[in-house]
């Protein structure tokens with residue numbers, strides 16, 4: 573099953589567009605050919621486009637983005653934090669979403685902005701009170717996420733909303749790979765800044781696996797189709813500067829690349 577994309581034919585479309593926008597189209601990618609589909613998940617194949625002629629949009633339009641903090645042992649210790657006894661969760665606003673190729677805007681009110689390469693889980697059907705062993709059937713697929721964080725503001729505030737909530741602080745994409753196509757146990761997150769490797773870890777090192785996260789979250793919050801879970805970042809987080817190009821790669825999923833620009 574091919575990769576699922578959201579796209580616009582307008583090269584200058586807003587980086588994030590609500591799903592009802594007439595500019596938003598859906599498609600499946602087969603090699604270099606992009607075929608338009610009627611709905612985000614339908615199997616029909618309409619008009620064909622070349623990737624260079626379209627603007628990729630964030631591949632999902634979530635009602636909420638659920639982030640998981642400290643889900644890799646070495647990352648928790650590199651920031652001097654204890655391991656959480658249960659998943660540590662926070663929300664990022666959908667207004668923070670941007671696509672592969674869009675700019676990350678470095679806010680004027682922060683002096684320390686970090687990248688966090690993460691595996692993104694996209695929900696496929698409404699999920700409430702899900703048991704861990706059933707969780708996989710609620711997953712539509714996987715994508716790459718950069719959970720960009722203004723670390724100074726996160727520390728100052730004592731909670732995460734402002735530090736992780738700026739516009740452009742949630743690059744996601746470039747597409748969704750359906751879960752049936754993914755060999756989960758082989759996935760490895762790599763983050764590169766200007767071509768230099770900064771993070772490199774197998775997703776198997778997560779403290780709370782995806783099923784446990786979905787079970788935990790759906791005890792109190794209904795997850796809707798296309799909701800996005802950023803499953804936490806491995807060790808190696810560090811700062812970004814205006815002009816940097818940051819790349820989150822997950823082999824078998826894709827490459828998410830964004831440039832940092834001054835706000």
Ligand code: MG
Pocket residue numbers: 639640641688690719802804805
């Ligand atoms: Mg994170």
